[in-house]
Amino acid sequence: MLITQLKKKEEILPFLKAKTLLVACFGCKEVFFPEKEYQNIKEEFKKLYPDLSGEIVLDYLCNEDYTAKRLELYRQEIEKAETMVVFACGVGVQTLAGLLASKTVLAGCDTFYLPGFSGFTPSSYDCEQCGECRLSSTAGICPVTACSKGLLNGPCGGAKNGKCEVSKIKECGWENIMNKITTTGKVAEKLKESVSIRDYKKSQ
Amino acid sequence: MKFTELTKNGKFIITSELGPPKGFHIEKALHEAEVVWPYVNAINVTDNQSSVMRLGGLAMCKALLEKNIEPVFQVTCRDRNRLALQSDILSAALFGIDNLLLLTGDHTTLGDHKDAKPVFDLDSVSLTHMVKQLEAGKDLAGNILDGEPPKFCKGAVVSPCAEPLDPQLFKMEKKIKAGIEFFQTQAVYEVDKFDKFMKRVKEFGVPVYVGIVILKGPGMAKFMNENVAGINVPQELIEELKKDKEKTKSGQTGIEIAARLIKDLKPLCQGVHLMPLGWDDKVPQILKLSGITVDK
Ligand code: SF4
Ligand code: SF4
Numbered sequence: 001m002l003i004t005q006l007k008k009k010e011e012i013l014p015f016l017k018a019k020t021l022l023v024a025c026f027g028c029k030e031v032f033f034p035e036k037e038y039q040n041i042k043e044e045f046k047k048l049y050p051d052l053s054g055e056i057v058l059d060y061l062c063n064e065d066y067t068a069k070r071l072e073l074y075r076q077e078i079e080k081a082e083t084m085v086v087f088a089c090g091v092g093v094q095t096l097a098g099l100l101a102s103k104t105v106l107a108g109c110d111t112f113y114l115p116g117f118s119g120f121t122p123s124s125y126d127c128e129q130c131g132e133c134r135l136s137s138t139a140g141i142c143p144v145t146a147c148s149k150g151l152l153n154g155p156c157g158g159a160k161n162g163k164c165e166v167s168k169i170k171e172c173g174w175e176n177i178m179n180k181i182t183t184t185g186k187v188a189e190k191l192k193e194s195v196s197i198r199d200y201k202k203s204q
Numbered sequence: 205m206k207f208t209e210l211t212k213n214g215k216f217i218i219t220s221e222l223g224p225p226k227g228f229h230i231e232k233a234l235h236e237a238e239v240v241w242p243y244v245n246a247i248n249v250t251d252n253q254s255s256v257m258r259l260g261g262l263a264m265c266k267a268l269l270e271k272n273i274e275p276v277f278q279v280t281c282r283d284r285n286r287l288a289l290q291s292d293i294l295s296a297a298l299f300g301i302d303n304l305l306l307l308t309g310d311h312t313t314l315g316d317h318k319d320a321k322p323v324f325d326l327d328s329v330s331l332t333h334m335v336k337q338l339e340a341g342k343d344l345a346g347n348i349l350d351g352e353p354p355k356f357c358k359g360a361v362v363s364p365c366a367e368p369l370d371p372q373l374f375k376m377e378k379k380i381k382a383g384i385e386f387f388q389t390q391a392v393y394e395v396d397k398f399d400k401f402m403k404r405v406k407e408f409g410v411p412v413y414v415g416i417v418i419l420k421g422p423g424m425a426k427f428m429n430e431n432v433a434g435i436n437v438p439q440e441l442i443e444e445l446k447k448d449k450e451k452t453k454s455g456q457t458g459i460e461i462a463a464r465l466i467k468d469l470k471p472l473c474q475g476v477h478l479m480p481l482g483w484d485d486k487v488p489q490i491l492k493l494s495g496i497t498v499d500k
Contacts, residue, residue, distance in 0.1 A: 148311055148322075149308065149311060149322060149324040149327070150324055151308065151324065151327045152327065152330070153327050153328070153329035153330060153375075153378060154327075154329065154371065154374060154375040154378055155371045155375060156308045156327070156328075157308070157361070157362075157363050157366070157372065157375070157390070157433060157434065158310065158311070158433050159433055160431065160432070160433045160434075165310065165311055165314065165433060166311045166313050166314070174371065175368075175371060178368075178370065178371045178374065188374060191374075191378075192374060192377055192378045192381065193381065195329055195330050195333040195382055196330065197286075197326065197330045197333075197344075198325070200325075
């Protein structure tokens with residue numbers, strides 16, 4: 001799951017000129033796109049540059065074959081344009097840059113990682129796709145992402161009043177785990193016996 | 205000399221703590237260590253304490269050894285991955301360091317390089333396991349070490365007055381199972397709570413050296429109560445610090461409180477670990493006042 005955020009206006013403006021084409025990708029479940037903000041900034045740009053080349057709205061920009069075919073429909077506009085500012089996730093921008101090697105392709109957005117599994121709606125649960133899921137032994141709370149240090153063998157001792165040492169508003173993931181499994185139960189016994197070490201090969 | 209051997213011989217262990225300087229001129233730090241050394245069994249050398257960048261602990265330990273001062277090499281997992289940690293542990297063996305204190309370490313965002321990458325490839329438990337593995341003649345990947353394997357006395361930390369206490373006990377037991385042989389504790393100001401803690405951990409059969417942090421004033425006490433995990437300075441002590449401002453400022457009140465705590469806590473545990481946080485010169489006075497003498 002990804003989230004894209006518009007870059008600051010000041011960052012985009014220097015690139016805008018008459019022969020600039022805006023490309024926006026509005027369509028996939030993996031990416032949360034700031035559609036409204038995009039519409040607003042577009043109107044602003046149009047006012048500033050009444051002769052902008054135009055705009056193409058696509059979906060699934062990251063799908064290379066699909067996008068290649070769709071671009072055929074806009075061949076004229078694309079031919080006229082020198083630069084293209086793409087409002088999509090990093091993958092979408094790279095796909096377009098690959099397909100249009102002769103154009104200057106610029107990113108209109110910053111891409112962030114967003115909690116939730118690919119293909120699902122945004123969620124407050126986070127998975128780092130560590131490749132060795134530990135949820136069965138940690139009461140369904142992910143130690144890799146719910147603990148600020150990604151600790152696998154229990155709390156670090158830095159929590160105060162249930163909050164993590166890094167911030168007074170972030171809950172200590174391990175205290176939540178410990179509360180849920182109760183420190184005396186069978187699960188805790190098993191957790192106590194084992195020494196977990198992460199295999200980073202599996203998440204590379 | 206390894207703490208385990210000292211404890212086996214029935215000795216009450218006294219340790220203090222030294223933070224390496226931010227720079228490479230160690231004269232002042234060495235002087236502080238020399239002032240404290242006649243009164244203690246060993247001096248812990250901190251590892252970029254509170255995530256504040258300083259001279260390396262290993263080098264400081266070596267400098268202490270050259271002065272015939274026994275160091276405890278503190279190792280955290282914040283700044284090094286498993287390769288670097290193993291290299292440093294082997295280097296410690298080369299220098300003849302006997303005692304290690306194995307920690308997870310504070311998060312980078314707490315220190316003076318908040319934008320640094322927090323490593324935490326391992327944690328206190330897996331770090332202990334790693335040292336055990338080296339002692340068994342193998343590295344963490346299972347490769348055989350050349351020659352005779354190193355041998356250390358491995359310590360860790362615990363917070364006896366933390367609330368809730370159960371996660372602490374869980375982790376303590378896990379550390380022991382992984383190979384920990386002694387514990388130095390977070391600062392203790394509540395004798396009752398420490399007593400209860402010691403009763404619960406008695407069955408573990410591992411020596412506990414109680415942590416003492418000198419109170420420099422009521423502000424410090426309040427700050428710790430609000431921000432430092434596992435520390436609660438009771439209101440009576442804060443009042444005592446407030447009573448005579450001059451006496452507190454000169455450090456006398458802090459000295460008296462620390463000495464009293466040591467006296468009260470000594471019968472409950474196997475050692476005391478002083479964390480003077482810059483007030484190293486007060487350590488001899490505290491120990492004299494508390495009536496304990498070092499047995500080396
Ligand atoms: S343990 Fe690993 S796989 Fe499981 S939820 Fe956490 S990061 Fe994802
Ligand atoms: S306080 Fe809790 S969540 Fe924060 S680093 Fe420590 S164990 Fe992890």
